[in-house]
Amino acid sequence: MRLFALLLSFLSLSLPALAAPVEALIEEAIFSAEAGNLPEGSRLELQLAAGSPGEAEQLLMLEHDLKRAAFAALLVGADGVQVTVRGxxxxxxxxxxPLRAMAPGSLLRPEDFEFRAFPAAALGRFAVTDLQGLSGYEVRRLLPAGRVVQSQSLQAPRAASRGEKIELVFRDGALQLSAPARALEDxxxxxxxxxQNLRSGKTVMAVALGNGRAEVFQ
Structure with a gap:
């Protein structure tokens, strides 16, 4: 075992370090430092200062500030010489x-949207980040075209709308009765x-079932 360890040590000293793209080294280091601070699905876009090397063997030191969108990195270049890269x-x-403005009451479909890039720092806590959080929902407040969708602007699709005529269902064991009714709220x-039961004129509480039906709440 000791001989094997000495052999590995010798090989690591004799083999040259492999160069990697400078952007990859810096991105990996920033992602590691910002773990838990960046929203899921974020990516980094780097702009290196003119004259920066394309590859480096090692990242020695990194300072970055995402609010100021700036970084400075000390690296060992492919030639073994230390170099500072800024950008x-x-x-x-x-x-x-949304591809177009969507009015309240509209039902959302995946084909109504496209993806656009936004600064992660400007992402609010209520921003919808994927199509799964949109599809099948109903617009509650106007959605402007090209703007980030906020969850408060959406609601589950209405199974009953105020003023709509619906079928009111009453169940008691095997007994089931129905009567025409009018929804008094969404x-x-x-x-x-x-x-409101249109036969008796009475107002009752019911559970919306969808398909123009509601069941008396018991």
């Missing part, structure tokens, strides 16, 4: 934005709402 760094993220599927 700009931007944390970016691709977000879905509700998504599974939500409770006030409903």
């Amino acid at each position: 700009r760094v931007f944390a970016m993220i691709d977000l879905p934005v 509700a998504a599927e599974g939500e409770t709402l006030r409903v």
Whole structure:
């Protein structure tokens, strides 16, 4: 075992260090330093100062400030000489934005959106970051074209709308009765709402079932 360890030590000293792209070395170091601070799906865009080497063997030191979008790195170049590289760094993220303005009440589909790059630092806590968080939802407030979608502007699709005629269902064991009714407020599927029975004129609480039906809440 001792002979094997000495052999590995000898090989590591005799083999030259492998050069890597400068951008890759710096990006890896920044991502490591910012772990947990960048939104999932973020990427870095680097702009190296003119005259910067394309490759380096090792990153010795790095200072960066994403708010100022600046970095300075001390590296060992491919020729073994230490060199300082400066430049700009931007944390970016691709977000879905509407292709056109979408009015309240519109149902969202994946084909209504495209992805555009935005600074990750400007990403609010309520920004929708993927199509899964959009598809099937209903617009609650106007969505401007090309703007990041906020979750407060969306709602689950309405199963009943205020003023809409619906079928009111009453169940008691095997017994099931129905009557025409009018929804007195909006509700998504599974939500409770006030409903007026058009036969009796009474207002009752019901659960929206979808497909123009609601069940008396018991």
